[in-house]
Amino acid sequence: MDALAASLPGTAVNQGAALAREFDACLADCPQLAYRVALGVLRNGADAEDVAQEAMLRAYRNFHRLRERAHFRGWIARTAWRLALDRLRAAGRREKRESAAAECVPEARIEDLVESHEFQRRLAGAMEALPEKLRQVMVLAAIEGYNTREVATLLEIPEGTVRSRMFLARKQLAESLRCLVKNTPVG
Amino acid sequence: MSCEKYSGWLTGAALGALGDAEEAELRAHAAGCSHCRSEWEMIRALAAAVDRGVEAMVAGGPSPQFVARLRARIAEEPARSARPLVAFRRVGLATLAAAAVVVAILFVRTAGRERGPAEVAVVTLTNTGQQSAVSRTSSLEHPSVDGTALRGHRAAGARGRPDFFPAEVLVPKGQMAAALLLSEGVSTGRIDGGQLARLAERSAEPLDWRALDIQPLAAPSAGEEAVKAANADEGDRN
Incomplete structure (x- = not known):
């Protein structure tokens, strides 16, 4: 946990160890949610992983505003969905x-x-x-x-x-x- | 012929969305109709296959390197100031303080109107275009902030008030600029939170003018007593 806090320099997540712990807890299940949502759209594991990465990075940037877990999971799911659709459309598939x-x-x-x-x-x-x-x-x-x-x-x-x-x-x-x-x- | 009637029910029945009465009727029909029976079973199997197929479509998870890769990307993020959270707290406090003062003054003004003239000292926030409306008072003009002028005056209850009354508020020490901005935001529908935060930072600075003779305000819960006392003073003077 503390290692994660140390690896997240200079943002709202560093406002406190509690916030870092919350984000760390989200890393336990939210990446899989983001990945699966993206996979459902893209049907390609590598693309889905890229989209899940981007969704989680956006979550990190906005985490200080998204502290409630239930809303956070929904935010991740919807963000991954939009990013996956964007990627699909861009690829013209x-x-x-x-x-x-x-x-x-x-x-x-x-x-x-x-x-x-x-x-x-x-x-x-x-x-x-x-x-x-x-x-x-x-x-x-x-x-x-x-x-x-x-x-x-x-x-x-x-x-x-x-x-x-x-x-x-x-x-x-x-x-x-x-x-x-x-x-x-x-x- | 009745198969036509029931063909439209088969999908709903297979997906468990048919009403009890209709499903019983369909079952009765299917018991004697091999075509509808096989169709029903086929759609049910197809629906189950669809569910399993979609589950398979979204099965699996990210690679074991996912979290490490994410942390590496996070570490590359440009450092950002923690200031937004602090600024938000300051904006919140300034807004709450200004709102509380407005409520307190409105309470006193309302009570004063109901009970007769009561002398209160106020600071009037008014747009520059509205200055003439209150110019009858002996006022002190404060340097304008973003096109808004500040006037101080003593108003004797309801006596001699102009027809137009701008909002009147008492502002805590150091909060004047924030209150002016808030007032402007209320009238324009736009509040610049960042600017409000910057102004709120000046809360430690003293006021640069002290021309008002401000009477102590009673807390809202003690408002009745304050109005009674003011009315008693007014009676003594008369």
């Missing part, structure tokens, strides 16, 4: 993914399809096609184990809004992937 997701031909039974790399690729394309608010809730829900209360806290929106957005997101994802599955009537 969005259009490629959407065009890749456009083809949709029934290929397999659901049991076979879900295990395939193709399903993950199609799912990623369908996620890209979701409206941003639905996609954000879906990614955060997956990170938080589909705990709607946690997602509501992170996004600072009502839990009911999270539930309705999650339903819409899962419905749209299922419907967009439905066309890939050959339906075999059961007995």
Whole structure:
């Protein structure tokens, strides 16, 4: 802890050892949150790590204003989301993914399809096609184990809004992937 | 034919969002319809696969070097002054002090109007364009701060007051410039916190003029007694 305080020269974090300890505590879980949020957008580990680094650095710079832990995690999640989107747009990958997701031909039974790399690729394309608010809730829900209360806290929106957005997101994802599955009537 | 009715319910049912009555009706239908039954099961499996797929998409964590790399970047950050926090405290104190004085004076003024003339000494904060409104008093003009002029005058209760009353406040020693800036901020909707902080730093400096004969103010909780005493004095003089 003190080592961290010593390594953070000349900023608000150095206002006191308590503040340094708080930031140190955030280093235990917030980098993973930032990384996973970025990964949900970018689907590339190296890019996600860069974005998580940038989000944490911004958090450090503003830490003296972001001391409440619940709000801090939400701030990290939202910042990582925005930075990841910026990076994605800058790289011009969005259009490629959407065009890749456009083809949709029934290929397999659901049991076979879900295990395939193709399903993950199609799912990623369908996620890209979701409206941003639905996609954000879906990614955060997956990170938080589909705990709607946690997602509501992170996004600072009502839990009911999270539930309705999650339903819409899962419905749209299922419907967009439905066309890939050959339906075999059961007995 | 009834399959058309239930096809729209299948996704909601698979995602657990269908009402109890509708789900029971769908179950009854699916029991006798292999097509809807298989469709329902397929969508449920697909929804579960979607959840697992999104979880897989965000699984994992940053590399073990992540924190070390972050600390290295933090160490490269340019040193910044701790001043913003201190300045914030000073701004807060100056603002609170000015606000408390305004509240106290408004209380006394209101009480004075209700109970009759009571002599109070005030400092009037007014924009330069409003000076004529209070020029009837024997006033002392203070050098202006950012276009705002300071006037001191003695006002005898409600007697002879002009139609236009600018805000009147008593300002603690050394807080005048901060109060003027605050007053300007209230009227313009813009408060420069940095400038207010700089002005608040002058709180240790003495006032450069002392022409006011300021009567001691009672605390708000003792306001009633103060007004009564003032009224009694006024009665004695009359």
